[in-house]
Amino acid sequence: MKRYIFLFFSLFVAMSASSQSKYKDVYENIKHQSDNEAYQSLQQFSLSKNNSHCASLYKMGIILERRVAGYDPFLQETAAERAVYDMELFFGLAKFNFNEKVARQDGHFFDDVVRAPDSKPGKAPTFLEISEDIENHLNKATIYKNYFVANKDNLYKAVGKYNECISIFNDICQRNSKLKDLYFLVDEQLEKQLDVLQNNFDSTLFYLKKLQKSLAEYPMLNYKFNYRLNPIVVYRMHGLTQADFLAKEIQLWDFASWIKTFNEVRESEVGYLYKNVEELDNQHKIYMQQLENKIDSGVPANYKVSLYLLNKIQKYDNTSMANQLLTYQQSQINYAQQLVSYKIDTAFMSMGANYPLNDYFDNAIAKRNDTDSLLKVFEKNINPEGIKKYSCVFEKHYNGEKGLRDYVNQQRQQNDRLFDKTVSDYSATVLNMGRRKTANRNSIVYNGDTLFAQFVSPNAIWTTGYFVHNKEFTDKKELVVSGTYVTKRRERFGFVASIDTAHNIQWLKVLKNGDGDRTCLLASPINGEVAAVVTATAKNGAIRNFMVLFDGSGNVKQNVEVRVAALPKKLIVNDINDSYIVAFCGKSNQPFAVENGDLRIVGLDSKFKTLWNKSLNFNGYFVNILKNNDIYYVFGAFSKIKSLDNEDVNLNGSFGMFQYSFDANGNWLDGEHYEFKSSVYPLWVSKIDNTKTEAVMLIGNEPKSATPNTQSAYMQFSFSGDELYGTIK
Numbered sequence: 001m002k003r004y005i006f007l008f009f010s011l012f013v014a015m016s017a018s019s020q021s022k023y024k025d026v027y028e029n030i031k032h033q034s035d036n037e038a039y040q041s042l043q044q045f046s047l048s049k050n051n052s053h054c055a056s057l058y059k060m061g062i063i064l065e066r067r068v069a070g071y072d073p074f075l076q077e078t079a080a081e082r083a084v085y086d087m088e089l090f091f092g093l094a095k096f097n098f099n100e101k102v103a104r105q106d107g108h109f110f111d112d113v114v115r116a117p118d119s120k121p122g123k124a125p126t127f128l129e130i131s132e133d134i135e136n137h138l139n140k141a142t143i144y145k146n147y148f149v150a151n152k153d154n155l156y157k158a159v160g161k162y163n164e165c166i167s168i169f170n171d172i173c174q175r176n177s178k179l180k181d182l183y184f185l186v187d188e189q190l191e192k193q194l195d196v197l198q199n200n201f202d203s204t205l206f207y208l209k210k211l212q213k214s215l216a217e218y219p220m221l222n223y224k225f226n227y228r229l230n231p232i233v234v235y236r237m238h239g240l241t242q243a244d245f246l247a248k249e250i251q252l253w254d255f256a257s258w259i260k261t262f263n264e265v266r267e268s269e270v271g272y273l274y275k276n277v278e279e280l281d282n283q284h285k286i287y288m289q290q291l292e293n294k295i296d297s298g299v300p301a302n303y304k305v306s307l308y309l310l311n312k313i314q315k316y317d318n319t320s321m322a323n324q325l326l327t328y329q330q331s332q333i334n335y336a337q338q339l340v341s342y343k344i345d346t347a348f349m350s351m352g353a354n355y356p357l358n359d360y361f362d363n364a365i366a367k368r369n370d371t372d373s374l375l376k377v378f379e380k381n382i383n384p385e386g387i388k389k390y391s392c393v394f395e396k397h398y399n400g401e402k403g404l405r406d407y408v409n410q411q412r413q414q415n416d417r418l419f420d421k422t423v424s425d426y427s428a429t430v431l432n433m434g435r436r437k438t439a440n441r442n443s444i445v446y447n448g449d450t451l452f453a454q455f456v457s458p459n460a461i462w463t464t465g466y467f468v469h470n471k472e473f474t475d476k477k478e479l480v481v482s483g484t485y486v487t488k489r490r491e492r493f494g495f496v497a498s499i500d501t502a503h504n505i506q507w508l509k510v511l512k513n514g515d516g517d518r519t520c521l522l523a524s525p526i527n528g529e530v531a532a533v534v535t536a537t538a539k540n541g542a543i544r545n546f547m548v549l550f551d552g553s554g555n556v557k558q559n560v561e562v563r564v565a566a567l568p569k570k571l572i573v574n575d576i577n578d579s580y581i582v583a584f585c586g587k588s589n590q591p592f593a594v595e596n597g598d599l600r601i602v603g604l605d606s607k608f609k610t611l612w613n614k615s616l617n618f619n620g621y622f623v624n625i626l627k628n629n630d631i632y633y634v635f636g637a638f639s640k641i642k643s644l645d646n647e648d649v650n651l652n653g654s655f656g657m658f659q660y661s662f663d664a665n666g667n668w669l670d671g672e673h674y675e676f677k678s679s680v681y682p683l684w685v686s687k688i689d690n691t692k693t694e695a696v697m698l699i700g701n702e703p704k705s706a707t708p709n710t711q712s713a714y715m716q717f718s719f720s721g722d723e724l725y726g727t728i729k
């Protein structure tokens with residue numbers, strides 16, 4: 001400002017002695033010069049002592065006005081600001097020194113004055129025309145200066161507000177690595193940040209629109225301040241780069257739309273998840289109370305959590321605690337439903353095969369195992385962030401991490417309680433199966449005799465008819481049953497029958513092999529045919545066994561005696577090479593009767609020719625044979641047994657369990673013995689499923705008692721002999 005005051009004072013003094021003759025020379029010269037050259041010439045002339053001239057000041061203002069119009073107001077801010085102030089100064093000095101005398105003497109030097117349309121060509125501008133023109137130029141300077149300051153201010157504010165948006169969004173991204181997590185982790189801090197982000201973005205657009213309006217009123221170069229809003233699609237990649245506000249089209253990240261979408265997802269999808277997870281958690285408690293009280297009428301059959309809901313949860317979090325909780329609760333309800341589904345007399349042939357009722361026990365064990373596994377997964381993944389995501393459940397219902405861990409322990413106890421009571425009831429049923437002497441209400445009449453749809457051991461037959469001892473399903477879900485046929489003359493023969501899914505007998509064959517009492521304890525489908533073991537027991541106790549093969553119509557194709565003098569306990573068919581493995585043990589048909597002798601395992605080819613014959617000397621009883629990875633495992637109870645090293649294992653009157661393994665060629669591989677603090681009597685052993693190398697065994701405490709002790713248990717173990725879980729020690 002001091003520079004302008006000094007310049008003004010110098011020019012004012014110099015103007016008092018203006019010289020028309022000397023300015024005429026300068027005027028003639030600048031006609032042929034560029035604006036910059038003319039400006040320098042005029043500047044030198046005006047600053048020379050006693051040589052300043054009103055017209056020269058006016059001309060300098062005109063040159064500066066053109067120069068200002070060419071400056072970039074944002075990239076050449078300093079130069080433009082200086083030029084506009086100099087322009088205003090020179091026009092002001094010209095106005096100050098202008099009068100009618102100057103107009104008469106020097107009017108022809110003001111050739112840049114805008115003339116009236118009716119002015120005579122060649123005539124100098126009038127005093128009024130020059131005065132109005134100088135005033136117009138001063139007004140233009142004021143208008144430019146006002147727009148220049150306002151535009152600069154609006155631009156700086158727009159840039160500042162937008163950079164603040166980027167800073168806030170960057171902080172959100174750094175604190176939350178995943179957008180999917182962010183939806184669930186909204187807290188007071190994030191709420192405030194989103195509000196500030198929205199306000200700053202709104203302000204950015206507000207100042208840009210003010211710039212657009214200003215430039216429409218008073219253009220500056222080619223500036224329009226048009227902008228494009230780009231969607232933030234990729235979280236932590238978009239929305240973080242700055243914008244070029246002087247570009248022809250400003251590229252802005254659309255923070256407003258991102259916030260709107262973010263809030264919509266929270267309110268709709270995340271809100272949907274919160275509502276449904278909380279409702280299902282409450283519903284689970286109600287269902288489990290009903291099932292624990294053995295009331296299943298209000299629980300949907302085959303209870304399932306909506307797959308749509310689980311997929312929605314997984315969409316936002318692959319390892320969501322909510323997903324794991326609901327999956328566990330679904331498994332627990334199905335597990336409890338399986339336990340409640342146990343009934344002594346169920347539909348036709350549905351109680352299972354042999355001892356115990358296989359399907360029910362297998363399903364109960366498998367579902368218990370799945371439930372325990374899912375509970376462990378849930379417990380393993382309990383973490384503060386997962387709790388915070390679904391605080392509506394984990395904080396509200398379970399009181400945070402400590403409450404959740406207490407809940408897991410309570411669930412373990414509940415699962416144990418449900419299972420142990422049911423296993424005890426079930427074991428009692430298994431032990432009593434051979435003692436029941438009431439016919440099942442479901443039966444089939446065949447040739448005047450009744451085929452009882454009730455599993456009965458051979459020693460518990462009470463009347464004439466067909467008594468089932470074994471059943472197997474074919475690939476078509478049809479039944480192959482075998483057992484004892486008692487004639488009206490009290491003769492006993494073995495029989496095998498094929499029954500379709502509508503309970504119609506397709507064929508039934510009575511077998512009269514050997515002498516004495518006959519029975520067919522085992523039969524199994526193989527490649528569209530049926531293999532069976534028929535046993536004949538003479539009055540002197542001698543036992544003979546026959547392998548019989550039926551075609552699909554029930555015609556006998558082969559009938560070969562297998563020379564093993566013991567009752568058949570297990571038939572395993574290999575439908576790849578039509579070979580067979582049969583286990584024989586003892587002479588008693590009483591379930592779980594303790595024998596003193598050999599367990600014989602025989603391998604047969606497709607023609608029932610004996611390939612190998614192995615024996616195991618022991619005091620106890622046979623339970624089952626399972627196949628796993630082409631190895632066969634035989635299980636049973638023992639008080640004495642000969643190990644594979646030919647050493648005697650003697651429990652001195654107590655009872656334990658054994659597991660021996662052999663290959664398809666009958667070679668013994670390994671043996672394991674399980675001993676406990678008190679006697680235990682295995683009732684059944686089953687593989688958990690076809691994908692696991694684990695098995696479970698149902699155990700009864702006193703199987704020989706007329707009123708068996710129902711304090712039963714079960715044990716889960718690997719085929720390598722490792723005990724994994726058990727309710728007995």
